[in-house]
Amino acid sequence: MAPNLGVLFTGLHFENPFLLASAPPTESDGHILRAFEAGWGGLVTKTIGLHPVVNVAGARTNFNRTDAEGGVSMRKRLGTVLHSSWNWELISDKTLDWWVPRLGKIKRAFPDKILVCSIMAGAGSDRELDHWQTLARACQDEGADALELNLSCPHMDRQDMGSNIGQDAQLTSVVTQAVKRVARVPVWVKLTPNTTAIVPEAGATFRSGADAVSSSNTFTSLPLIDPDTLAFELHVDGFVSYGGLGGPAILPLSLAKVAELTHAFADKEFSGIGGIATFAHALNYFLLGCGTVQVCTAAMLDHAVGPNVIKDLLRGMTAFLERHADKGWSGLADFRGLRRGRVVAHSQIRRPDKTEYHGGHDAAG
Numbered sequence: 429m430a431p432n433l434g435v436l437f438t439g440l441h442f443e444n445p446f447l448l449a450s451a452p453p454t455e456s457d458g459h460i461l462r463a464f465e466a467g468w469g470g471l472v473t474k475t476i477g478l479h480p481v482v483n484v485a486g487a488r489t490n491f492n493r494t495d496a497e498g499g500v501s502m503r504k505r506l507g508t509v510l511h512s513s514w515n516w517e518l519i520s521d522k523t524l525d526w527w528v529p530r531l532g533k534i535k536r537a538f539p540d541k542i543l544v545c546s547i548m549a550g551a552g553s554d555r556e557l558d559h560w561q562t563l564a565r566a567c568q569d570e571g572a573d574a575l576e577l578n579l580s581c582p583h584m585d586r587q588d589m590g591s592n593i594g595q596d597a598q599l600t601s602v603v604t605q606a607v608k609r610v611a612r613v614p615v616w617v618k619l620t621p622n623t624t625a626i627v628p629e630a631g632a633t634f635r636s637g638a639d640a641v642s643s644s645n646t647f648t649s650l651p652l653i654d655p656d657t658l659a660f661e662l663h664v665d666g667f668v669s670y671g672g673l674g675g676p677a678i679l680p681l682s683l684a685k686v687a688e689l690t691h692a693f694a695d696k697e698f699s700g701i702g703g704i705a706t707f708a709h710a711l712n713y714f715l716l717g718c719g720t721v722q723v724c725t726a727a728m729l730d731h732a733v734g735p736n737v738i739k740d741l742l743r744g745m746t747a748f749l750e751r752h753a754d755k756g757w758s759g760l761a762d763f764r765g766l767r768r769g770r771v772v773a774h775s776q777i778r779r780p781d782k783t784e785y786h787g788g789h790d791a792a793g
């Protein structure tokens with residue numbers, strides 16, 4: 429019997445635990461329909477907002493590559509491998525009115541796939557909180573199966589938007605509560621990794637009724653400076669602003685954030701994101717306790733919606749379950765969280781002689 433890749437996450441049945449993350453692969457109905465055809469179990473739309481969006485007058489995304497000498501650069505060279513994506517793209521530049529009929533069309537075409545709508549507004553006024561509710565209602569009325577609140581975009585000028593909300597436990601709580609007041613579908617909250625401690629913000633959002641936390645969005649970063657021209661490798665008129673790093677470079681960074689979260693809230697649900705291109709990568713998130721995972725950079729580089737990436741993920745999970753069938757494993761529930769308990773305080777790691785180290789304190793007299 430073929431292994432069952434289906435999962436139950438925030439009360440929703442996914443045919444497999446692999447989603448496209450909110451980003452260019454989910455920026456239009458055309459992309460989304462192609463993605464579902466390719467086999468993704470669900471996806472999160474590009475973030476939808478109510479304010480006009482105009483992107484920079486230049487490339488919004490580029491890719492850092494590493495060469496055999498360890499050099500990292502966006503410059504095109506032979507014999508390099510992907511290091512990371514770097515972007516300063518804003519949320520969807522299409523209006524809510526543009527999205528609404530298309531969401532309904534997508535759901536009618538793929539009623540069994542999970543369509544999550546990513547939404548964003550501000551937090552600084554009642555009007556902004558109303559915006560969250562307008563967006564939430566519009567998306568769920570068109571059949572969205574869940575909402576994902578974008579509290580994590582790292583390049584917002586407004587102090588009450590994006591990762592500026594996700595860095596503030598109180599604002600995180602206010603926004604979650606506002607959406608939960610009108611939501612009839614599960615509410616996921618995408619928190620920013622650009623914070624010293626992610627657990628307080630996650631606690632605030634869970635106490636306010638969030639059904640899951642998604643982590644990570646991109647990490648705040650800059651393009652490198654070309655040593656010959658002294659220009660940033662990506663710029664507009666010589667100027668640059670803070671943007672977000674994704675792809676292979678952030679896999680270990682995001683795993684640390686996720687481990688903090690799944691330790692602190694063992695009974696809660698998490699969607700893992702960051703640097704996933706293969707099942708081996710996704711497995712890290714599952715073993716730390718995530719119930720679904722999301723992919724962006726790898727899909728962008730694979731025919732825009734990742735048809736080969738999803739095939740590989742499905743093949744990888746099937747082969748993994750077949751390999752472990754002798755343990756009685758038949759699905760994700762059998763190995764989810766299996767390595768969460770192996771991440772411990774530094775002082776709990778064995779020393780050659782346990783009497784030598786006292787967790788950074790003096791030895792007892």
Ligand SMILES: Cc1cc2nc3c(=O)[nH]c(=O)nc-3n(C[C@H](O)[C@H](O)[C@H](O)COP(=O)(O)O)c2cc1C
Nearest residue numbers: 449450451475515644645674675702703723724725
């Ligand atoms: C060009 C680009 C645009 C993105 N836009 C959004 C967005 O609108 N909303 C959002 O929540 N995340 C956005 N993201 C973040 C991704 O959803 C994802 O969290 C991040 O890229 C890490 O995953 P990865 O390592 O697979 O790329 C964007 C990422 C990229 C590269």
